[in-house]
Amino acid sequence: MNRDELLRQGKDIAEKLRAEASSQAAAHEQQIKDALDKVVGFVNNKTGGKYADQVSKYVAFVEQGLSKLAEGARPTQTKTPPPANTTEPPDVAPPSSNGAATPPTH
Numbered sequence: 001m002n003r004d005e006l007l008r009q010g011k012d013i014a015e016k017l018r019a020e021a022s023s024q025a026a027a028h029e030q031q032i033k034d035a036l037d038k039v040v041g042f043v044n045n046k047t048g049g050k051y052a053d054q055v056s057k058y059v060a061f062v063e064q065g066l067s068k069l070a071e072g073a074r075p076t077q078t079k080t081p082p083p084a085n086t087t088e089p090p091d092v093a094p095p096s097s098n099g100a101a102t103p104p105t106h
Contacts, residue, residue: 019073025066026073032066 025032036059044052 022069022071022073026070029066029070033063036062 040055040059043055
């Protein structure tokens with residue numbers, strides 16, 4: 001097996017592992033966050049909250065990474081634009097005779 005073939009196989013394996021990790025993170029994201037909350041409570045309880053700021057920063061970092069990892073496996077949602085509302089008057093009145101917009105009158 002040559003170097004290029006080994007490199008390709010390594011990339012394929014890494015991609016499969018990333019996809020599986022992403023899928024598992026998306027499937028269990030809330031459970032992971034709940035576990036992190038328990039860890040924070042445990043650490044703060046044992047340390048009397050002495051390291052609460054540092055722990056919060058690290059947990060936020062981990063949750064951000066978890067969300068980014070899970071993002072690739074979440075189903076995409078298409079956003080439907082809201083229907084046009086033709087019964088409401090515009091928020092800004094047409095320009096006055098001098099060309100400046102006048103504030104709305106309600």
